[in-house]
Amino acid sequence: MAANEVERKRWNDEQAVLNWPKRERLTDRVTPYVIAALAPQAGEKVLDIGCGGGKLSLAAAERVRPGGKVLGADISEGMVAMAAGRAAEAKAKSVTFVATDAQVDKIKGGPFDAAISQFGVMFFDEPVAAFANIREHLKQGGRLAFACWQPAAANAWFVGAAMAPFITPPPPPAPGKSPTGPFSLGDPTRTRGVLTEAGFVDITRTARTLAVRVAEDTLANAAMLGFLGVPPAKLKAAQAAMDAHFAKFRQATGLPRYELKFQVFTARNP
Ligand SMILES: C[S@@+](CC[C@H](N)C(=O)[O-])C[C@H]1O[C@@H](n2cnc3c(N)ncnc32)[C@H](O)[C@@H]1O
Numbered sequence: 361m362a363a364n365e366v367e368r369k370r371w372n373d374e375q376a377v378l379n380w381p382k383r384e385r386l387t388d389r390v391t392p393y394v395i396a397a398l399a400p401q402a403g404e405k406v407l408d409i410g411c412g413g414g415k416l417s418l419a420a421a422e423r424v425r426p427g428g429k430v431l432g433a434d435i436s437e438g439m440v441a442m443a444a445g446r447a448a449e450a451k452a453k454s455v456t457f458v459a460t461d462a463q464v465d466k467i468k469g470g471p472f473d474a475a476i477s478q479f480g481v482m483f484f485d486e487p488v489a490a491f492a493n494i495r496e497h498l499k500q501g502g503r504l505a506f507a508c509w510q511p512a513a514a515n516a517w518f519v520g521a522a523m524a525p526f527i528t529p530p531p532p533p534a535p536g537k538s539p540t541g542p543f544s545l546g547d548p549t550r551t552r553g554v555l556t557e558a559g560f561v562d563i564t565r566t567a568r569t570l571a572v573r574v575a576e577d578t579l580a581n582a583a584m585l586g587f588l589g590v591p592p593a594k595l596k597a598a599q600a601a602m603d604a605h606f607a608k609f610r611q612a613t614g615l616p617r618y619e620l621k622f623q624v625f626t627a628r629n630p
Contacts, residue, residue, distance in 0.1 A: 367483040377438030398505035403427040404473040410480015414443025421455040463490035477506035491558030498629040510621040511546035517618035522605035526598040527589040560627035573615040
């Protein structure tokens with residue numbers, strides 16, 4: 361089985377890419393925390409892993425001016441195209457994007473002073489190999505900073521539990537592979553272990569809670585149900601379950617409120 365076959369297919373899905381700008385509204389406010397954890401410096405070369413639509417890459421590019429460069433790497437051709445379009449629109453010359461698998465590929469443009477990621481590192485089916493590969497792209501002493509979710513149980517806004525009755529659970533990972541998904545790095549002890557095994561040192565972890573008020577279609581909408589794995593015959597029932605899920609977060613006035621529980625890890629290549 362090739363690396364990340366399932367996630368590669370999922371993230372290259374046309375609907376997933378088209379819907380991504382809506383989904384970004386949920387996590388846009390996380391970006392300053394990731395940037396602060398990395399503290400990019402003028403002149404540095406930074407690699408953004410799982411860059412998606414490139415907003416974090418663009419924010420990092422602002423911080424490495426003058427003279428620095430940011431390379432956004434993503435397994436999804438569609439996300440990379442979106443990111444490149446945004447960079448062109450912003451006339452941001454110091455940021456480029458590449459479609460690549462950060463777990464296995466050798467990414468040109470290194471060695472980098474730092475690697476950064478906002479929710480882009482939880483989809484590796486061999487996380488130790490992936491983080492070791494990322495580390496090998498860093499200079500000696502190079503820094504890593506990334507945000508990932510705390511466990512699903514802490515993130516009640518996530519629609520996964522409400523959708524579970526309508527989705528065929530994925531088969532267990534093939535031998536040697538690990539489960540992937542938004543909460544795969546939720547357990548901080550395991551994540552520290554993954555980073556240590558991958559060769560990183562000086563690991564820190566900071567838990568964060570952020571309340572956001574965003575429209576319901578940020579979390580999911582009818583078009584996203586297929587992406588979540590709901591088959592056409594179950595769409596109607598799944599939509600009703602989703603409405604019931606959303607109802608829990610509605611406020612007397614204004615937009616619904618969701619409490620995001622994430623964690624920011626930092627580490628260093630020795
Ligand atoms: C939850 S999104 C986060 C995107 C972006 N960083 C943001 O905050 O909006 C996860 C991203 O990781 C990318 N991704 C998943 N597996 C990857 C891999 N093996 N190598 C590179 N990118 C990957 C996906 O294509 C997707 O764009």
